[in-house]
Each structure stands twice: as structure tokens, then as C-alpha cells.
Amino acid sequence: MQSSINREFLKGLWNEHPTLRLLIGMCPTLAVTTAAINGFGMGLSVIFVLVCSSVLISLLRNFIPNQVRIPCFIMVIATFTTIIDMVLAAYFPALHEVLGLFIPLIVVNCIILGRAEAYASKHSPLYAFIDALGMGLGVTWGLTFIGAIREIMGMGTVFGLPVFPETATSWIIFILPPGAFFTLGIAVGAMNHINYVIERRKRQQVSRPAAAGQAVQG
Amino acid sequence: MRDSLRLIIVLTVVATLSGGILAFTWDRIMPIIESNNAAALAESILEVMPRAVSYEIWTAEASSAADADASASATATADGTSAGTADASSSGTVSADATASGTADADSTATATAAADSTASSTADADATATSTTADTTASSTADADATASSTTSDADSTATATGAAADADATASGTADADATASGTVDGTSGSSLVANVIEIYRGLDANGKTAGVAFVVDANGFGGTIRMIVGLDPAARKLNKVKVLEHSETPGLGARITEPAFLRQFENKSIDDGFVAKQDVDAITGATVSSIAVASTLKAALTEVETELRAGGAW
Numbered sequence: 047m048q049s050s051i052n053r054e055f056l057k058g059l060w061n062e063h064p065t066l067r068l069l070i071g072m073c074p075t076l077a078v079t080t081a082a083i084n085g086f087g088m089g090l091s092v093i094f095v096l097v098c099s100s101v102l103i104s105l106l107r108n109f110i111p112n113q114v115r116i117p118c119f120i121m122v123i124a125t126f127t128t129i130i131d132m133v134l135a136a137y138f139p140a141l142h143e144v145l146g147l148f149i150p151l152i153v154v155n156c157i158i159l160g161r162a163e164a165y166a167s168k169h170s171p172l173y174a175f176i177d178a179l180g181m182g183l184g185v186t187w188g189l190t191f192i193g194a195i196r197e198i199m200g201m202g203t204v205f206g207l208p209v210f211p212e213t214a215t216s217w218i219i220f221i222l223p224p225g226a227f228f229t230l231g232i233a234v235g236a237m238n239h240i241n242y243v244i245e246r247r248k249r250q251q252v253s254r255p256a257a258a259g260q261a262v263q264g
Numbered sequence: 265m266r267d268s269l270r271l272i273i274v275l276t277v278v279a280t281l282s283g284g285i286l287a288f289t290w291d292r293i294m295p296i297i298e299s300n301n302a303a304a305l306a307e308s309i310l311e312v313m314p315r316a317v318s319y320e321i322w323t324a325e326a327s328s329a330a331d332a333d334a335s336a337s338a339t340a341t342a343d344g345t346s347a348g349t350a351d352a353s354s355s356g357t358v359s360a361d362a363t364a365s366g367t368a369d370a371d372s373t374a375t376a377t378a379a380a381d382s383t384a385s386s387t388a389d390a391d392a393t394a395t396s397t398t399a400d401t402t403a404s405s406t407a408d409a410d411a412t413a414s415s416t417t418s419d420a421d422s423t424a425t426a427t428g429a430a431a432d433a434d435a436t437a438s439g440t441a442d443a444d445a446t447a448s449g450t451v452d453g454t455s456g457s458s459l460v461a462n463v464i465e466i467y468r469g470l471d472a473n474g475k476t477a478g479v480a481f482v483v484d485a486n487g488f489g490g491t492i493r494m495i496v497g498l499d500p501a502a503r504k505l506n507k508v509k510v511l512e513h514s515e516t517p518g519l520g521a522r523i524t525e526p527a528f529l530r531q532f533e534n535k536s537i538d539d540g541f542v543a544k545q546d547v548d549a550i551t552g553a554t555v556s557s558i559a560v561a562s563t564l565k566a567a568l569t570e571v572e573t574e575l576r577a578g579g580a581w
Binding site: 078080081084109111113114117122124125128132137145146200221 | 270274275277278279282283286290293489512513524551552
């Protein structure tokens with residue numbers, strides 16, 4: 047029980063990372079991540095919508111017939127998206143000003159509908175909650191990471207703090223749309239490479255436990 | 265048949281549930297958002313006019329009729345913490361004006377009374393008891409076109425406005441109706457304003473003695489991603505801009521959105537209004553956001569010309 051909860055939580059953070067492994071929810075990933083803070087704010091908004099809608103859909107899963115599940119999911123997701131939009135406007139006007147355009151787009155975000163369809167509609171509310179939280183945190187670190195890289199390369203700052211001296215030339219293209227694709231491609235490639243290295247190390251440890259130390263160096 | 269009925273019932277239940285959750289939040293959040301917006305606008309108006317301690321909504325009639333000025337400015341005194349409530353009360357009195365002139369103008373056009381009507385009901389929601397009752401009575405009296413009812417309400421508010429409306433009924437109707445729309449947070453561009461479309465509202469700043477201490481106006485520019493709403497403070501005597509502030513925009517984050525940064529907006533401070541306002545010549549454009557920069561600069565130039573014409577026509581320059 048405990049280990050399965052852990053697994054459900056952790057899978058969203060790495061093995062089934064929504065943006066960098068499953069490559070879903072690309073619209074906010076590419077559009078919002080011009081700065082680290084934007085990606086972070088978007089990630090938090092996604093956590094809220096994802097957790098709330100997953101739990102509610104999980105509660106309603108035996109009540110909603112299969113034929114109309116998509117409209118029902120969309121209605122639930124749209125409700126929470128509107129709520130987070132209003133809450134941000136009321137309590138965090140500065141963040142809402144930055145993210146305002148993209149918050150309504152959460153409703154068509156594949157991650158949320160995907161989790162509702164693939165997980166929340168088939169599991170109990172507790173598991174739906176754990177899964178949604180893990181996936182939401184995965185999205186948050188993914189978007190923050192991509193946003194930080196683009197901000198560093200494009201403006202020489204991260205979270206608004208300068209990391210390069212004033213004289214350094216910043217590459218504006220990383221703020222522009224092409225930069226989003228470059229960064230995403232490199233991040234996905236790096237993630238795949240890390241997984242490949244881990245996988246290889248595991249295999250070698252299983253087949254030749256004695257030579258594991260050498261294999262890592264090689 | 266039974267199956268499809270079940271689907272419809274489920275959909276209705278889920279829609280009702282979602283709607284209920286939404287309505288619950290909406291009722292709690294919207295007043296906060298509205299008061300935030302009103303407070304932010306009131307704060308911005310004073311911020312762009314450094315020497316002003318209060319402001320009033322400028323109309324051609326307000327500057328000619330001294331009494332109407334006094335009553336409007338008395339309620340529009342907004343500073344710091346009480347900005348939200350002060351603004352609300354100012355919109356209340358202005359809406360009373362609008363209804364008074366609307367009834368005076370009752371037989372000229374159908375659209376004018378309709379506009380007055382709608383503003384009256386919208387402010388009645390947001391306002392205190394006294395104002396809302398007068399607004400209600402005038403709203404019903406415009407529907408009936410009852411002359412006595414409208415005259416009593418205009419008496420109750422201020423007689424100066426009534427005479428001003430009688431002298432220039434049409435202009436008063438359009439000017440105040442438009443003013444009210446902005447004060448209550450929604451902009452009604454089609455209410456027959458005498459201003460050209462993109463200048464939304466003009467405010468006159470007052471110093472401690474009630475003298476003019478600057479002019480501020482709200483203007484919309486067509487940016488790259490949508491409308492850019494700015495508030496501009498200017499010093500008519502020195503023919504200089506005081507300060508420009510972006511209120512709303514939907515430009516690209518990280519690029520066009522940098523028009524809100526001080527580094528860009530500071531170059532308009534103390535800029536002569538006779539300058540060209542050409543991006544990449546006397547205005548530095550933001551790298552990668554030329555469209556937004558040009559939109560801001562050229563709109564400022566056009567709006568300044570408009571506002572100057574407007575103020576000169578009203579004898580307030």
C-alpha cells in the first residue's frame with residue numbers, strides 16, 4: 047500500500063514526466079516558459095486544477111456513464127480553471143497579469159484531461175489525488191526548468207536576478223518561440239540520455255556485478 | 265430511449281454541480297476583483313499626476329458649470345487606503361448626473377435614454393442605499409418619461425447640473441454616460457461619446473486648493489496581442505507628459521510585455537507633447553517587440569492631439 051502510493055506519486059516526477067517524457071501539454075510548455083517565474087506560476091495553477099478536478103472526477107467516476115465522460119470531464123476542469131483564473135486575479139494581480147492569457151488554456155491542457163481519462167476515472171479519490179499531485183509537481187519543475195534555461199540564455203537572469211554581468215550578450219532567440227523548441231528538445235534529449243545511462247548501469251550491475259565499478263567509468 | 269434520458273440527466277447534474285461551485289466562488293471573488301480594479305485605477309490616476317491630491321472626471325460641462333465641479337470633486341477625493349470606496353461614491357454621484365441629463369434628453373433619441381438606464385442599474389448594484397434609490401426612481405421615470413420625477417431627483421443632487429443639462433442636454437448625456445461606464449469598471453465605447461474612440465476617459469487633477477494640477481487620460485492602443493490600456497498624466501501648462509502607466513495588456517510575456525517596465529516607460533517622462541513620438545527615432549523600441557513599442561508611441565501621440573483638442577474646446581487648456 048505504502049510503496050504503491052510512493053510509486054504513484056513519484057512516477058509523475060520522472061518516469062512518466064508529463065512534459066519531458068510523455069510530451070503532453072505542449073501548448074503551455076512552449077508558450078509560457080519565457081521566464082522561470084512564469085513557468086512556476088503556470089505549474090502551480092496546473093497543480094490546483096489537476097488535483098481538484100482529479101479528485102472530483104474520481105468521486106463521480108461510478109456516476110458518469112462512459113458515453114458522456116468527456117463532456118463531464120471538460121465541465122469539471124473548466125470550473126476549476128475559471129476558479130483559479132478568478133482567484134489569481136483577485137489575490138495575485140501581478141502574476142495574473144503575466145499569466146492571464148494562458149490560464150484559460152489550462153482547460154484544453156492534455157495533461158489534465160489525460161489524467162482524468164487515464165487515471166482519475168478508474169481509481170479511488172486517494173490515488174487520484176496522489177497521482178494528480180505528482181503529475182502537477184512534475185509539470186511545475188519541468189516548466190520552471192525550461193523557463194529558467196530560456197531566461198538565463200535570453201535575458202541573463204533567473205527569477206529576475208542577474209546571473210551574467212551586464213556586458214554579456216543575451217541571445218534573444220531563446221525568449222522567442224524558436225527558443226522554446228530548442229530548449230524543449232535539448233531537455234528531452236538530456237532526460238532520455240540520463241535514463242539511458244541509468245538503464246545501462248542497471249543492466250551491467252545485474253549481468254556482471256563484479257565489474258560494475260569499471261563499467262560506470264567506461 | 266431510457267439510456268439517452270439517463271445521459272441527459274447525468275450531464276445536467278454535472279453541469280449544475282460545476283455551475284454551483286462556480287457561482288459560489290464568483291460571488292465571493294468578483295467584489296474583490298472589482299474593488300481591486302477601482303482602487304488600482306484611482307491610485308494610477310493620482311500616480312500619473314504628481315501634484316494632484318484629488319481628481320474628477322473631466323467633461324466639457326463640468327469645466328463650465330462651477331457648482332457641478334464642486335460636488336463632483338468633493339466625492340472624488342481619493343487617497344491611499346480609501347481609494348476604493350472613494351471611487352465608488354464618485355461613480356454614484358456621477359451616475360445620478362447621468363440619469364438626470366438622460367431624462368432631460370428623454371425625447372431626443374432612444375439610444376441616449378437606454379444608455380443612461382443601463383448605467384443607472386449597474387451602479388445601483390454596487391452602491392450605497394441613498395444613491396441606489398435615486399438611480400432606481402430615475403430609471404423608472406425615464407421608462408415612463410415622467411417629467412416631475414426626474415426634476416425632483418436632479419434637484420436633490422444639484423441644481424447646477426440640471427441647468428447645465430437643459431442648456432446643452434445632448435452633450436451632457438453623452439459625456440456623463442460615458443464617464444459612468446468607466447467608473448463602474450466596464451467601458452461602454454458605444455455610448456455616443458464626443459471623444460474619439462480610443463481615448464476612454466479624461467480626468468482633471470486638483471491640488472489642495474481645488475486648482476487644476478494636471479490632466480490624466482486613459483487610452484487604448486492596438487498592440488501585438490490585443491488592446492493595451494494606458495493611463496497618461498500630462499501637464500498642460502508645461503506641455504509635457506508627466507508619466508505613462510500600462511493598466512492592462514495582453515502582449516507576449518517576456519517581449520511585448522516589457523512595455524510595462526520602467527526602462528521603457530521612463531523615456532516618456534517629461535517628454536514634450538510636441539515631439540514626434542516615432543519609435544526608433546525619438547522613442548527607443550524594445551528589442552523583439554517593435555509592434556508593441558510603435559503601438560504605444562504612436563497611440564500616445566494621437567491621443568495627446570485628441571485630448572488637447574478636447575480640452576481646448578472645453579476651455580480647460
